[in-house]
Amino acid sequence: MARHVIAPVADLPVGARKRVILEGRPVLVLNIKGELFALSDTCPHRGASLAEGILTGHVVATEPGTYVYSREGEILRCPWHAWEFDVRTGRSWCDPKHMRLMQHAVSVASGVSLLESGCVSASEAPIKERGCVSASEAPLQQEGPYQATTFPVRVENAYVVVDTPD
Amino acid sequence: MPLTGAVDCDVHPLTPVPADLVPYMDAYWRDTLEVRGLDFWETIAYPANAPLTIRADWRALKPRADASPDAMAATLLDRHGFAHAIVNCLFPLQSFRDANLGAAFARACNDWLADTWLSRDARLRGAVVLPVQSVEMSVEEIERRAADPRFVQVLLQVMGDQPLGKPQFWPIYAAAEKHGFAVAIHAGSSYHHPVTGSGWPTHYIEDYAAQAAGFHTQLGSLISEGVFVKYPKLKVVLSESGVSWLPSYLWRLSKFWRGIRNEVPWIDRDPLHYVRENVRLTLQPFDVPDDAATVARVMDQLGSDDLILFSTDFPHWQFDGDAMLPKGLSAAQTRKILIDNPRATYARLA
Numbered sequence: 001m002a003r004h005v006i007a008p009v010a011d012l013p014v015g016a017r018k019r020v021i022l023e024g025r026p027v028l029v030l031n032i033k034g035e036l037f038a039l040s041d042t043c044p045h046r047g048a049s050l051a052e053g054i055l056t057g058h059v060v061a062t063e064p065g066t067y068v069y070s071r072e073g074e075i076l077r078c079p080w081h082a083w084e085f086d087v088r089t090g091r092s093w094c095d096p097k098h099m100r101l102m103q104h105a106v107s108v109a110s111g112v113s114l115l116e117s118g119c120v121s122a123s124e125a126p127i128k129e130r131g132c133v134s135a136s137e138a139p140l141q142q143e144g145p146y147q148a149t150t151f152p153v154r155v156e157n158a159y160v161v162v163d164t165p166d
Numbered sequence: 167m168p169l170t171g172a173v174d175c176d177v178h179p180l181t182p183v184p185a186d187l188v189p190y191m192d193a194y195w196r197d198t199l200e201v202r203g204l205d206f207w208e209t210i211a212y213p214a215n216a217p218l219t220i221r222a223d224w225r226a227l228k229p230r231a232d233a234s235p236d237a238m239a240a241t242l243l244d245r246h247g248f249a250h251a252i253v254n255c256l257f258p259l260q261s262f263r264d265a266n267l268g269a270a271f272a273r274a275c276n277d278w279l280a281d282t283w284l285s286r287d288a289r290l291r292g293a294v295v296l297p298v299q300s301v302e303m304s305v306e307e308i309e310r311r312a313a314d315p316r317f318v319q320v321l322l323q324v325m326g327d328q329p330l331g332k333p334q335f336w337p338i339y340a341a342a343e344k345h346g347f348a349v350a351i352h353a354g355s356s357y358h359h360p361v362t363g364s365g366w367p368t369h370y371i372e373d374y375a376a377q378a379a380g381f382h383t384q385l386g387s388l389i390s391e392g393v394f395v396k397y398p399k400l401k402v403v404l405s406e407s408g409v410s411w412l413p414s415y416l417w418r419l420s421k422f423w424r425g426i427r428n429e430v431p432w433i434d435r436d437p438l439h440y441v442r443e444n445v446r447l448t449l450q451p452f453d454v455p456d457d458a459a460t461v462a463r464v465m466d467q468l469g470s471d472d473l474i475l476f477s478t479d480f481p482h483w484q485f486d487g488d489a490m491l492p493k494g495l496s497a498a499q500t501r502k503i504l505i506d507n508p509r510a511t512y513a514r515l516a
Contacts, residue, residue, distance in 0.1 A: 061432035064392025065333070068431075082425035094424035094436075 003119045006160040009108055012036070019051040022164050027104060029162060030055075030087060032073050037087045038104035038162045039076075044092070045099060048080040056084070058093075105163040111156060119161070169490075170247035173508035173515065176352075176405045176448040176477035177242065177251045179283055180232040181212075182275070187257070190274035190281070195267075209258040209357050212482070216370060220481040232481040235286040242480055243289055246488070249505075250515065251480075252318060254293045254405065255279050260323050260356040268297035272307050276317070284316045291515060293321040293350055301334060305341045312345040318514040319348040319403060324380040325355035331387030336396065343397045346513035348446075351384055353377040353406040378453075381407045382415050385445065389419065392432040394440040401511050403446045406479055408453040413467035416441060442470050446511050448477035449491075449503060450484040458494030465499060475511060476504045 004022050006029055012018060018029045019041050026041035028051050041050050057072035075093075076085045084093040090101035109119075184205050188196050199205070212219040224231035224241060231241040243251055255278075259271040275295045284290050294311045296304040304320075311317045320342055322330060330351065342349050354377075360366045361376045381404055388394065388402060419437045427433060433440075454464050465471070478490050491500060509515060 056428075059428045059431045060434065061392075064395055064432040066432070084428070094427060 001166055002164050003114075004162045004164060005114065005119070006038075006162050009158045009160055012160055017051060019049065020162075022104075022162060026051075027162060029106065029160060030076075032087065036106045036108070036160060038106040039085070039087065039090050040102040042101075043078040043080065043083065043085075044101065045078065045083055046080055048078050050076055050078055050085070050101070052079040053077045054079075055087075058084075058086075107161050107163075108158050109161050110158050114159060114161070168247070169504065171249045172246065172476050172504040173512075174242065174248050174251040174478050174480070175403065175475040175508050175511075176350075176450070177238065177253055177480040178232060178256055178482065179238075179253055179279070180230065181208075181256050182278055183207075186282075187271065187274040187278055190277040191270055195270040195274075198267075207258065207261075209261050209355070210370070210373065211258065211354055211357075212256065213370060218374065218483050221483040221486075224481045230481075235283050235290060238480065239287055239289075242478065243287070248289065250289050250291050250508075252291045252293060252512075253279060253283050254321055254350065254352055255295055256352070256354060257295065258354070258357075259295060260298050260326060260354070261358070262299060263358075265297060265299035265303055268299040269303040269307065272297040272303075273310070276307065276311060280314065280316065290316070291318045291512075292316055293319045294347065295321050296338065298322060298326055298356075301337050305337045308338065308341040308345065308347065312341075312347075315514055315516060317347070318512045319350045321350050321352055323354035323356060324351050324377060324384055324404075324407075325357075325359070325361055327356060327358050329387035329391075330384050331389070331391030331393050333391065336393065339393055339397045339400050343400045348401040348403050348512055350403040350405045351381070353380070355380070377406070378408045378411045381411065385415065385441075386419060388445075389437045389440050390430050390433065392430070394444040395432050398443070400444055401446060401513075402444055403448060403475065403511065405448045405477070406451065406482070407447055408451055409447050409449070409468075409474065410453045410464050412441070412447065412473075413464070413469075438469070442472070446473055446475050446507065448475050448479070450477050450479040450482075452484075452492050454492060456493060461492045461494030465495070471499050471502050472507055472510070474503045475508045 006020055007018060012029065012031045014031050014034050016031050020027050020029065026049065027038055028041040030037045043050055053076050055073045056075045056077055057069050058075050059067055059069050061067060074087050076087050077083065085101055090103040092099035184199055184207060188199060220230060220232060227237065229237050231237050242248065255275055257271065257275050259268050259275065262268040262271065272295050279292050284292050294308060294317050296307055298304055308320055339349065355361055361373050367373060367376065394400060416438055423433065423437050454461050
């Protein structure tokens, strides 16, 4: 498992979403009513980016002509064909066995704890638009021919962290 | 493949004329038909001289093959050893505007069928024609026939005034389910509306070909409105539909359900499911080339060997000679189509 620092918590307020590339794959991080979710951003049907999809509720019926509506804002709908995905499980409603989004564990950690756990080093950039840095992809520690761009690290903040499996 | 024991799920008697039905009407309606001069009633379906209406060799028989139970038996049941044939009378009472008149004709048609066909040959079973102008009167007619076990299905036309899934029709399905009647939806129209979504076509060939689109409409309506959710034991038999349109239409229905199923949240599984559980199709006409490999592909696309019910569509001209079964069916498929599927579909077929 690798841990990826996505953004300072303050950059992902309620209702915000952020698309990042983790280990070459697009991942969508969502803040829904204060709860964080991270799932594959690629619709398994035709490959659309789900980042542009709307969030709706879940509707079922007890019998024809009834509408039981719940879980408002927790169903992500693909912008191409409107398939519904449950942000809690990644499963599609129409074909839950075969069509599902990979789920990632998402958490909040303080900059200090991230440093102490070795997840990031002081020379790493914890925040980077459209990308991030993982422990498994630690920046070069030796002199090389290229000069890496570095960013200031703000260890005083809390950060959104997404895990990817090995 | 021997046809012995087969259940022919769609045969037609020579359509009665009002004079045939008058003896089965009460005094008021007998008088009314005379006063109004209502001695003739037909639509543009199955024109009398159209080749489709009765096969040429069957038309040439004296009496013609659909004129009586004996004539039909000689051509069909005796000749092939069928166990049963289900007789669908196509008198076009659905095209009346007056529900009371429709109900009078429906009662008369069903009495006429019982008296002149079902009582003459113990192998025959009947369809209850309904005065679809009135749901209440249709339910009354179903209740009236429920005690007669020879009636095994009720009969509706594929094109009427409204899509058949709409809740206003549900009392018909409740009554049918309660009494174990299958609901047959047969090619035909009230002709209160054009037979296409773009107005009236010019020729009979267009009318007959358009019937398949009518079946799309009714199947989509029955599934989407939730008829099979509400009445899970109901069996709907699509009669004289052509059959092979089904996979492509279901693909379309299923595809769109995936994206817009929250419009119909009571449909909580792929629409294919309801077809497998609740819908059957009679065999003839079978719109597939006369080629075994193609037939096998179509059967594979249907995805189930339980869907097709044997029918000849007698006396309509759908095949020549005795070639009523498509090439390419396996022995197991043939047995199911001829015998097992009809018996599983018709709860009243003792």
